[in-house]
Amino acid sequence: xxxxxxxxxxxxxxxSLQKVLGxxxxxxxxxxxxxxxxxxxxxxxxxxxxLFDSALTETAQRIMPLAIVxxxxxxxxxxSQQIMSFAAHNERLVYLVxxxxxxxxxxxxxxDPTIFNQTLLEGFSSSxxxxxxxxxxxxxxxxxxxxxxxxxxxxxxxxxxISLLWPLVLLIxxxxxxxxxxxxxxLRYVIAYRDEIESRGxxxxxxxxxxxxxxxxxxxxxxxxNLLDRLRRALESERAFTANSAHELRTPIATALAQIQRxxxxxxxxxxxxxxxxxxxxxxxxxxxxxxxxxxxxxxxGGLLSTERHDLISLLRLIIxxxxxxxxxxxxxxxxxxxxxxxxxxxxxxxxxxxRNLLDNAIKHGINNQPVEIHFSSExxxxxxxxxxxxxxxxxxxxxxxxxxxxxxxxxxxxxxxxADAIVTGVGATMTFNSPATGRADGFxxxxxxxxxxx
Amino acid sequence: MRILLxxxxxxxxxxxxxxxxxxxxxxxxxxxxxxAETSLHTTHYDLILLDLMLPDGSGIDLxxxxxxxxxxxxxxxxxxxxxxxxxxxxxxxxxxxxxxxxFDLSELSAxxxxxxxxxxxxxxxxxxxxxxxxDLTRHFISRDGVSINLTAREWALFEAFIQRPxxxxxxxQLEDHLYAFGAEIESNTIEVYISRLRKKLGKDYFxxxxxxxxxxxxx
Numbered sequence: 001x002x003x004x005x006x007x008x009x010x011x012x013x014x015x016s017l018q019k020v021l022g023x024x025x026x027x028x029x030x031x032x033x034x035x036x037x038x039x040x041x042x043x044x045x046x047x048x049x050x051l052f053d054s055a056l057t058e059t060a061q062r063i064m065p066l067a068i069v070x071x072x073x074x075x076x077x078x079x080s081q082q083i084m085s086f087a088a089h090n091e092r093l094v095y096l097v098x099x100x101x102x103x104x105x106x107x108x109x110x111x112d113p114t115i116f117n118q119t120l121l122e123g124f125s126s127s128x129x130x131x132x133x134x135x136x137x138x139x140x141x142x143x144x145x146x147x148x149x150x151x152x153x154x155x156x157x158x159x160x161x162i163s164l165l166w167p168l169v170l171l172i173x174x175x176x177x178x179x180x181x182x183x184x185x186x187l188r189y190v191i192a193y194r195d196e197i198e199s200r201g202x203x204x205x206x207x208x209x210x211x212x213x214x215x216x217x218x219x220x221x222x223x224x225x226n227l228l229d230r231l232r233r234a235l236e237s238e239r240a241f242t243a244n245s246a247h248e249l250r251t252p253i254a255t256a257l258a259q260i261q262r263x264x265x266x267x268x269x270x271x272x273x274x275x276x277x278x279x280x281x282x283x284x285x286x287x288x289x290x291x292x293x294x295x296x297x298x299x300x301x302g303g304l305l306s307t308e309r310h311d312l313i314s315l316l317r318l319i320i321x322x323x324x325x326x327x328x329x330x331x332x333x334x335x336x337x338x339x340x341x342x343x344x345x346x347x348x349x350x351x352x353x354x355x356r357n358l359l360d361n362a363i364k365h366g367i368n369n370q371p372v373e374i375h376f377s378s379e380x381x382x383x384x385x386x387x388x389x390x391x392x393x394x395x396x397x398x399x400x401x402x403x404x405x406x407x408x409x410x411x412x413x414x415x416x417x418x419x420a421d422a423i424v425t426g427v428g429a430t431m432t433f434n435s436p437a438t439g440r441a442d443g444f445x446x447x448x449x450x451x452x453x454x455x
Numbered sequence: 456m457r458i459l460l461x462x463x464x465x466x467x468x469x470x471x472x473x474x475x476x477x478x479x480x481x482x483x484x485x486x487x488x489x490x491a492e493t494s495l496h497t498t499h500y501d502l503i504l505l506d507l508m509l510p511d512g513s514g515i516d517l518x519x520x521x522x523x524x525x526x527x528x529x530x531x532x533x534x535x536x537x538x539x540x541x542x543x544x545x546x547x548x549x550x551x552x553x554x555x556x557x558f559d560l561s562e563l564s565a566x567x568x569x570x571x572x573x574x575x576x577x578x579x580x581x582x583x584x585x586x587x588x589x590d591l592t593r594h595f596i597s598r599d600g601v602s603i604n605l606t607a608r609e610w611a612l613f614e615a616f617i618q619r620p621x622x623x624x625x626x627x628q629l630e631d632h633l634y635a636f637g638a639e640i641e642s643n644t645i646e647v648y649i650s651r652l653r654k655k656l657g658k659d660y661f662x663x664x665x666x667x668x669x670x671x672x673x674x
Contacts, residue, residue, distance in 0.1 A: 246535050246537065247536065249535075250537075250555075250556045251467065252464075252466075253556070253557045254467055254535070254557035254558065255464055255466035255467040255470070256466075256557075257557045257558075257559075258466075258467055258470035258471065258474075261470075261560045261561075262473055262560065283557075284557075318539065318542070318543070322542075322553075348540050349540050352538070352539035
């Protein structure tokens, strides 16, 4: 799957488990705290009401006898009297003592008769602003009603709720940080597992080994290792099959070629010698075709990346040295960076097939006696340039296709650049064709950037 | 040169044997690692041609054994494995050259000559010996621009002296150089060839060291 597909807008972007758990736990704890707080406030509010009601009852019960004595000791018991306060204070509980006709006989100094019930009620009652308790005495001739403002009860409840809410302000960040740290600590082996997978090259098929994985992830890790093992064995058997096929094909071809060459040495008659030369050419063609097909099979199969890094410059030297033995007539100029090392995870065999095919193409299609130039930069860019007539842009585009040749007068299978393209695509490098070559009026240039493989 | 060929492919082995023998070298051909080890214990070889995939194991193992035993005999690997990793493995194990099948017989001959020259300490194929100009690649000798023709056996004997300049070579060493196992050798064969070489190249080039053998000198 390409990175482009991974970031497609249709797909939900992956979320951090740590972040999700941190936010989830914090929201969960906060909600629980709020529910607990609501319960606590509700219960406390009821208890406070009971307490306040009890205080109202007690106040009425205590004041009533004193009020009776006060009223009956007057000269005119029907006269209204307001009790004066000894000192200024905020009177929260107020009361009225009325006779059976509702006439006010006694009232607390701050009592406002309008807030009280107009009818003489027994027991508890409430208005929009006050809570009342009323009781009668002296054969229902005197009635006392004590009032308490509801704001006081509400204030008590609100203060209690606020005092319970305050810890939540601290609890939310503490819970988020705590859960983040705890989740990170709990997921440390999962994070190590992720880092191990992230840091390894894409060609590294060895088992991923991380200790202490939680059971939920351990099953996945085991499955991943099993898959890696199966993939590694499949690639190894593919390689072994290619190597054995190469042996089984090349040995009889080598025998036939050698026999024909011996016959040519022994035969002097020209017609027979000509036929032997044709047979030799056919065998060499067959050999070349079988080799190219095996290379194409490898290029399109797996195993183009290695588990280890290899120095491409020393490999390039070895390949060029090998090629120069068989194409001594053609000069190959090799330009390498002075400090001379560029390592990559490309499989050395795949790299060799790529270089041989590009070089073979440059030698076959280049103008005779003109050198093939090979440059490898310290940034990992390979350029192979050969002298040639300028190739039209529309032909350049087709060169990556199999069995396509820009110059049909040259013997070739038209597979070289297709094999090179398959390898370059398989390893994640980039290859560009230029004609005319950079800085020249003619020529063909192939440029391969190996630096992008690791990215 | 006395060459050991380790190759299990019947047809290919036969052709290589014919080619090498025609060039005047003595070639022993074995088809398994065990036979190769036996031959190496009993005979001194100037060069080994080694296939890698043999019926009783890998040629690389034999090569490692040869190098571990301290022998510096040049080895050319002949194999169908063309992967660069196999080549690196072979060269790291101590091979002097690596030839991938199928190959031209002429290329094989050229590689044998190049490796043996490198082994003798002088990779230059053109040598001036006294008044003789020798081209080891083309098997060509001339004096003052006039070519001197040698037969394959005469050339092989001459080459044995060039590879060991100044060294006294015994008769049996020279016989080993010219003939493979089982070849019928007349008792005076070496004397006959030395005599022919003296006649063609000049009598002063070869010295008889009585009781020891022959050596080549620069007149």
